[in-house]
Amino acid sequence: MKRKQQDILSFFKSTNGTAQIIKKQKKNEPEVQYKPKWMQSVKVVNDSIPLIFDKIHWHRVSYYKPSFEKSLSNPRFTTVYGCDEDLKSETKRKYPIEPIPDFLLPVLKEVEKVTNQHYNMIMCNLYLEPGHSITWHSDDENFLGPNPCIASLTLGGTRDFFLREKADHQNKIKWELAHGDLIVMKGATQHDWEHAVPKRTQANEPRINLTFRKVIDYRGTNNYYKYTKFGDDDPSTSVRYLYNRKRRAVVIADEQQETKKE
Template identity: 35%
Template sequence: MNLDLFDSQNKPITLDMDDADVVYFPSFFSRAKSDELFEILQKTIAWRQDNITVFGKTYPQPRLTALYGNNNNPYSYSNITMHPDPFTKNLLFIKKKIEEECNVNFTSCLLNLYRDGQDSNGWHADNEKELGENPVIASVSFGEERWFHFKHKINKDLKQKILLQHGSLLIMQGKTQECWLHQIPKTKKITDPRINLTFRVIR
């Protein structure tokens, strides 16, 4: 076995981005643990499809979502207000692991289930006022790999993208949400599901 190659899978990668602080851990969870967590989350999370209103038009969100937390603070975006369920045992396990890396006590987890490549998440920044200034957002991915795109809000020449692997952790902090937008684009190539969890502090 090539141990160097194996080790390099767990080394954090800092993305080359001005006005941002984004770090990626390709294999934060082992393959076996990631397989197990994907199955459990797919079956046990209270997935729902909300309607969103953007520019006065209402349509079903192109993915399923859920919100969990250790306080009752609601979270509002795109004209939706979500109320959290209490953290499950598995979510608390994941939260503890990523808190050891981030040194932040997260209050909440927003989950997304992309059923296939036709599910997506449009350009946005996680800059709601309840997240406070320069929020730390820890994003865990399980299941199918999907591209995550960034574009700078002002300098149109600045772009970045990363393939979010099964069991990976992406930490966005500093001025990332103030200065950049992100999206998960649709893709015809993918027919299998992906689950994403973003841990946040919601005040």
């Protein structure tokens, strides 16, 4: 027997016939691009900020979750614009679609340019109170296709954004997302990692987060309209809120219109 082979055999013998698993020293990393203050260098996006704060109609979604046997409500305000482009299945869309509004089109265009991707939906989150948050989840639904690219823009207040590996929750990464920061998750990130924006203990500036996504069919459209816009409400009576910069609070949209008329 050649010497090299002998060494290998004696190694296995010394460990009772079980090969030792050596833990990888280098931890896995998600495929994430972080562009701090990206927005500040893009004038059209910067110019859209006041409109984004003033014109988005927010919803406070609640829906019945059978596995919990109770209704849950999202701990933040949310909404969504756009839809899939599958015209053949248009009739399977369950909710009234709101197209991406004009004031978001320049932002969409610039995000598409910098990420070199096409998106058809913009999901919006408003974190107004310290308790507003999003729990650990991954945006890994089939209707986003395999390895989706999701771009996420922060406006206003700073919030911590965490990623943790599904297979090893200790492998965690934190970004402090501040005004104008763009973070892009792609590749296997949704498959292998979860992300979250935890509650804070103290209030800070309100934060708006816009996420740019591409859904491939009506299932994605239905899902996002349900979980970020209407929940179990009847779409025709669902309450809409506007953010009021002076009051730093939301007001019921139709009441704000009334106040303006008086």
